[in-house]
Amino acid sequence: MLRYIPTTIFLVISILLAAGCQPDNRQPALLVNPFIGTGGHGHTYPGATQPFGMVQLSPDTRVAGWDACSGYYYADSTLLGFSHTHLSGTGAADYGDILITPQTHVHDTLPAAFSHHNEQAHAGYYTVTLNNGIKAELTATTRSGIHRYTFPDKQASIKIDLRHGIGPDHLIAATWQQTADNEISGRRQSSGWAKDQVVYFVARFSTPFTIQRQDSTKAILTFEDTSEPLIIKVALSAVSVDNARQNLTAEAPGWDFDSYVRQAENTWNKTLGVIEADFPTPQQDTIFYTALYHSMLAPNIFNDVNGEYRGMDKQIHRTDHNYYTVFSLWDTFRATHPLYTILNPTADVDMINTMLLMYKQSGLLPVWELAANETGTMIGYHAVPVLADAIAKDLGGFDYDLALQAMQASAQQEHLGLHWYKKMGFVPAEKEHESVSKTLEYAYDDWCI
Missing domain, CATH: 1.20.1050.60 (alpha-1,2-mannosidase)
Structure with a gap:
């Protein structure tokens, strides 16, 4: 039941909003289960985002068919990588822009196998350890996706794919360029459910890279030493590369991945905490806060x-x-x-x-x-x-x-x-x-x- 309910939920919410607080110190972000809705025909995604965020950084397990609407389907056991835009709960497919795939070697077999036993998520955070040993962690600011990859050995690469898209996505044009020893920027224009979608991006890496293979839509980056986790920050804009860079500078200036996770959790705690729910079982708490969370993804x-x-x-x-x-x-x-x-x-x-x-x-x-x-x-x-x-x-x-x-x-x-x-x-x-x-x-x- 909801606490402080003398009459209606409207009164409860009004009281809590007026008080401007969470009556208890629980963290609703940790009660959210983003995997709810990823099976059946729920068409939700499990990845990281902020309330109403521009970026929805999430794994893509498929791109074709009705159950690819969000890019992720729980029955799948392989993934293509992690892209930065996703739809939640829709009956049509689109997005999946700017796919990043971590690899142990340049010639890794894709898609990569994984098990749900090695996968976790809550509001603002997602992680999976792939069968090849790579641990992927995702979080987000409003306009940026933050990745952290821990590799099983020092040899690793990152694949950036601008051709990738979800649903009836047709690539109109794509360009990218290396703009620093640790930065790539570019533009992707596509036609799908949205007939003319334009996305600009800036991707910045915590260590310099070498471009091993490339064409106009894909790049494979290698790194001299990945004994330390690799952090990637990707900001988006529908306007320009310069604006994407401004978004990155404003929202993700540092390299402390855990601090971005805490920021995302705190934002979700504040957003979800306007309602204090106290149900008989933890499962009911999770159902309630996950439903509230899903209502604030778009x-x-x-x-x-x-x-x-x-x-x-x-x-x-x-x-x-x-x-x-x-x-x-x-x-x-x-x-x-x-x-x-x-x-x-x-x-x-x-x-x-x-x-x-x-x-x-x-x-x-x-x-x-x-x-x-x-x-x-x-x-x-x-x-x-x-x-x-x-x-x-x-x-x-x-x-x-x-x-x-x-x-x-x-x-x-x-x-x-x-x-x-x-x-x-x-x-x-x-x-x-x-x-x-x-x-x-x-x-x-x-x-x-």
């Missing part, structure tokens, strides 16, 4: 530390608030965004301001936006109830008049059966597939307006 921050971001018009803009991507609104308007208005209203207002910027740049509120692309997935225009809910609760912090204008613009389109809905009050089955569902979704959204 949307993802999309702006760099300098405020710049890639807009829906493919131009570079600057904002003074966090700008987000991955708006799965058909999935999140019912409960997730209303939860944000209670647990994290500041983030919810930033998400709403993001939606309004998307409206100004593209002419419509997002339906299912991904990496500055409108995928058009699912039905309805469910940014509307998110905005309406925030207005009804008077969250403030955004332009209500602009929000109404944007909501009305979504309702006045002619596509996906809206022509018939406006003309007849419903969508006829003989005119449009999914007619009943579309009628229900449109009616609800219009009621919100």
Whole structure:
């Protein structure tokens, strides 16, 4: 049960938020089990990320098929490496950008075998020891992924793969260059579920390397001595290499891997600790906090530390608030965004301001936006109830008049059966597939307006 429940969870959360504390000293981050949802058709990933983080650093065990949506499937026993972007809980696949694979030798057989007995994770941290003896550890800042690899001997290499992607990913262009004796930077542009996704990166290594083999999409780096663990810091940006480097400098200036793990754990403890749960069994605590954790994996921050971001018009803009991507609104308007208005209203207002910027740049509120692309997935225009809910609760912090204008613009389109809905009050089955569902979704959204 939840403590301090005289009436409703809303009262509980209000009390805890007002107090600004965790009533006990437990660490919710350590109660989270990121492996929940990685089997069956849950499509979650077990890797490391921050709340709403730009980077989701996680192992990839497969890239094709419906159960590759997150890149990781629990039934698999081999992995391809660790990439820096992942989707959680979606029914379509994409991302998997900037794959890094540790190897004992340049000619290692891939994918690498592993056992779940040698795998652990909690919020902000993931580790696995591969069957070849390499121990991989992952953590993250908001915009950077931090790797630590401990090798079984002094001979080791790192493979960087820019061709790798999850799902129907088609590489449009990829470039990379060595920018210091311990740094590589580059750009990856791809077309998949997101038709035009651009990722820039800077990867910095704790020791200098030699490039052994290379082409335009892959590089294999070797190191003179890996008797000490190798640390790799990779920052991303949708704007430029310079911005990725700024992100890295701002968020991950040092080489103390354990300090980054502690920072990630502390952030998750603060974020999850706004609710103090006390259930009869530890398993129930884990179920609760893992569900809460999963609700805060997306949307993802999309702006760099300098405020710049890639807009829906493919131009570079600057904002003074966090700008987000991955708006799965058909999935999140019912409960997730209303939860944000209670647990994290500041983030919810930033998400709403993001939606309004998307409206100004593209002419419509997002339906299912991904990496500055409108995928058009699912039905309805469910940014509307998110905005309406925030207005009804008077969250403030955004332009209500602009929000109404944007909501009305979504309702006045002619596509996906809206022509018939406006003309007849419903969508006829003989005119449009999914007619009943579309009628229900449109009616609800219009009621919100």
